[in-house]
Amino acid sequence: MGLLFLGSLLAFSACKKDDETDPADMVVSAEDNARVETESESVQNFVDAEAADPDLQTSNSSKSGNLANCATRTWDAATKTLTIDFGLNNCLCKDGKYRRGQIIAVFNGQWRTVGSTVTTKLLNYYVNDNKHTGTRVVTTLGSETGPNFKYRVEVTKASIEFQDGTTRDWSAIREVERTAGQGTPTLLDDEYLVTGTAQGTNRRGVAFTATIGQPLKKVFQVGCARNFISGTIDITNSKQKSMLLNYDPSGTQTCDKIASVTVNGKTKYITLR
Numbered sequence: 001m002g003l004l005f006l007g008s009l010l011a012f013s014a015c016k017k018d019d020e021t022d023p024a025d026m027v028v029s030a031e032d033n034a035r036v037e038t039e040s041e042s043v044q045n046f047v048d049a050e051a052a053d054p055d056l057q058t059s060n061s062s063k064s065g066n067l068a069n070c071a072t073r074t075w076d077a078a079t080k081t082l083t084i085d086f087g088l089n090n091c092l093c094k095d096g097k098y099r100r101g102q103i104i105a106v107f108n109g110q111w112r113t114v115g116s117t118v119t120t121k122l123l124n125y126y127v128n129d130n131k132h133t134g135t136r137v138v139t140t141l142g143s144e145t146g147p148n149f150k151y152r153v154e155v156t157k158a159s160i161e162f163q164d165g166t167t168r169d170w171s172a173i174r175e176v177e178r179t180a181g182q183g184t185p186t187l188l189d190d191e192y193l194v195t196g197t198a199q200g201t202n203r204r205g206v207a208f209t210a211t212i213g214q215p216l217k218k219v220f221q222v223g224c225a226r227n228f229i230s231g232t233i234d235i236t237n238s239k240q241k242s243m244l245l246n247y248d249p250s251g252t253q254t255c256d257k258i259a260s261v262t263v264n265g266k267t268k269y270i271t272l273r
Contacts, residue, residue, distance in 0.1 A: 022205040029235050030245050030261065032168040033198060036160055038227070040126055041093065041194075041218060044138060044153070046084055047120055048103045049187055051112075068093040080107040090129070093272065096209070101125035116140045134158030134170075149178040153196075162203065172198035180219075187220045194218065194231070207238040210258075217253065224255035 050073050070091035074083040090098040101124040103183030107214045109116030120136040135156050143152035144201050153174040174196035181190035193215040201207050230248035241263070249260035249269065260269050 009148070028204050029200075029202045029206065029237055030243060032160070032202045032231075032243075033170070033200065033208070033210045033233070033235065034227075036132070036158055036168065036170045036200075037172075037198070038217075039132055039160075040134070040136065040153075040155055040158065041176075041192075042097075043103055043120060043122070044136060045190070045220070047082065047118060049185075050082055050084060051105075051107070052138075052185060068099075081105070082107070086125075090126075096129050099126065099260075100247060112140050112143070112144055114140055115139075116144055129163055131161040132159070133161075142177075149182065151176055155198075158200075166203040168200060168203050169199060170200035172196060174198075188222070189216065189220070191219045194228075202237075208235055209237075210235045213244075216247065221255070227257065227259075229253045229255055 016083040023121065045083065045102055050119050054250060056076045068086070068091050070087055071093070072085045072087075074085070075081075076083075084103040084105075086093075086099045086101055087093040090100050094100055101122065103120060103125065105118050105120040106121055107116070107118050111118070116134075116139075118138045120138070122132055122134060132254070135158075137154045137156075139152045139154075140150075141152055149235065153172070153176060155170070155172045155174070158172075159167055160170075177193045179191045179193055181187075194217075195212050195215050197212070198210045200210075211234045213232040215235055216228045218228050218234070228247040230253045232247070235245060245264040246260045246262070248254075251265075257271050258269060259271075260267050262268075
């Protein structure tokens with residue numbers, strides 16, 4: 001699976017600021033929300049891909065072909081703990097991002113049965129040299145054997161420490177539904193819809209809330225994995241400014257880098273980078 005997801009940094013194609021139509025605080029909030037959302041989803045997808053591997057229960061430690069040739073996964077049957085270790089040096093993963101550090105997931109109940117939970121934490125975990133922290137608790141709401149697997153995600157104490165020393169904080173409650181890719185071992189045919197709310201403080205120290213309007217759609221095929229391909233988020237900050245972020249302004253769900261933001265009734269196109 002994957003929730004949010006994904007490593008989306010939002011950048012206006014022009015550098016000129018307009019205090020009314022594209023407030024800098026709003027843009028930074030959108031950037032930070034998209035970035036932590038995306039990686040949070042990727043972490044869960046990694047855990048799910050390893051948990052789905054039939055060799056997991058019989059192998060204490062092995063290479064992880066699902067993620068990258070340089071990643072290792074370890075299963076502790078006594079504590080039901082899965083550790084995905086990307087090593088101490090940057091590891092190039094299949095989604096094109098460099099990672100190092102560990103993802104540690106503890107399972108309670110039979111994986112992907114209704115009521116079961118998976119608690120995931122990050123240990124010295126870096127993505128493209130930015131440090132990520134946080135705890136995710138995933139509760140299964142719909143059975144894996146059903147037509148659409150669904151689960152609830154609660155993210156607490158999530159943060160990104162950027163290379164320039166700035167930090168953003170984030171928490172969220174999400175519901176995620178897988179709509180394609182059931183029953184296959186690869187992530188590349190998976191598709192998900194995400195709904196819910198989030199709140200945090202951006203790199204400028206401005207608090208914000210983010211509410212998903214149209215469900216965010218994430219697909220993992222080559223060329224699409226870094227960004228949501230559709231969906232909208234309404235972002236409001238503590239300065240009473242609001243902005244609508246649209247991942248699919250063309251309405252075609254194309255795997256491109258084009259999104260739009262609307263502030264005070266005025267819309268501008270942005271590039272996801």
